[in-house]
Amino acid sequence: MKKVMSWVYLLVLLATSSGVKAACDAVGSFTINPGSITVQRDMAVGQPITDWLYSNSGVAYQNCNYDAQLQYNIENGVKSYNGRSSGLSYNGETVFDTALPGVGFVLQSRAQKGSQGWTGWNGLSAGKTQVPVLFTTHNKGDRISFSDQMRIRLIKTGNIKTGALSGNIGYFYAGIKQTSSWSPEKVVSFSGGQITSVACSVTTNPVNVPLGEHNKREFSGAGTGTGWQTFNIGLNCDQNARINVRIDATADSDAGVPGIIKLDSDPANASSVGVQLWYRNENSPVQFGQDRYYWTSPTGGNEIIQLQARYYQTKQGITAGKANATATFTLTYK
Incomplete structure (x- = not known):
């Protein structure tokens, strides 16, 4: 027990x-x-x-x-x-x-x-x-x-x-x-x-802008230029994509103002001339190498970057010749 x-x-x-x-x-x-x-x-x-x-x-x-x-x-x-x-x-x-x-x-x-x-x-x-x-x-x-x-x-x-x-x-x-x-x-x-x-996708790439043939008499001195040639970069964007643009080019140091591209290297080039790039929507010159907020696509779909270009006299003494220039467009969506 x-x-x-x-x-x-x-x-x-x-x-x-x-x-x-x-x-x-x-x-x-x-x-x-x-x-x-x-x-x-x-x-x-x-x-x-x-x-x-x-x-x-x-x-x-x-x-x-x-x-x-x-x-x-x-x-x-x-x-x-x-x-x-x-x-x-x-x-x-x-x-x-x-x-x-x-x-x-x-x-x-x-x-x-x-x-x-x-x-x-x-x-x-x-x-x-x-x-x-x-x-x-x-x-x-x-x-x-x-x-x-x-x-x-x-x-x-x-x-x-x-x-x-x-x-x-x-x-x-x-x-x-x-x-x-x-x-x-x-x-x-x-x-x-x-x-x-x-984001956006580019619908026009590359972008070729023909500036045409011009006579030296169309320029009247440094700082003058030919008529503007307008062009667009086409995009297709998602809704609310924030479009930022960066344009890179070799600036023409003789111009003394922003947005002037130095002509591509060629022994047959014209002299004292560059190509001027301009934002049409803001009526302002392109600043090379800088990211620039451009637009937010409110509904998505087709959008355009509005630009214009022309020949620009950089200094006295224009000589005739070829006048081609190149710029690189980079689009970011940040």
Whole structure:
């Protein structure tokens, strides 16, 4: 009989022991919805696509019971299990993958114990996948609560595929590191968001502009020119594509004004003459080697870059001859 009673007593002890809990109740729901975002196709890899995007804030952990471990601080922080295939960092912080090709993010978190003030924002330094945000002591009988909030910034990591943002971003966590007494993690996920990559295609390439034959008597001195020859560069654009133009050419140093192309090298060339390039829509000279915002296509479809060209006398003493010139047009959509 004593043997049976001893066995029952052991079971009671085991049952009592297994009921001791060292954890917090994980509560609340946390999401981020970036909304609809248009990205220019030629944006450089590593550049931010958005400003900071915020999750809702609220209690993530409550009724934290660590009475048996008063000698240790409770830790509350943030982590991410997402991949890091781009190998990029942004401002010294890890860039994680989203499920959408070409789009990654950096994340930061802040925390609040009970009704105390919020901490500052803490990010995951390059190569790190988690960071503690708040440490706190606790007394026996305390039932601490933690509120959390996350923010992310989307980063271009490669060629972007138009599509929806989905999946998990990161997790809040709480517990005691020294004893591995962790509460359940609270996930932060995308609740929406659409990325659209936009650009244009050139429909007229190359562009040949015949300036015709002219008599020297059409010029009356340095700074004068022939009649303008208008021409366009045709584009087909996605809606909201931001068209930026860069024109590169060898400037004629004798002209003393911007937008004059030096004639192509040829022993049969005319002298004291260059080719002047001009933006028709703004009535201004082309500045060689400079990116210039031109237009945002409001509805998409066909667009044109409006230009004009003419022969321009750069100095006294024109001699007759060939007068060909070359410029390179580069279009970006940033």
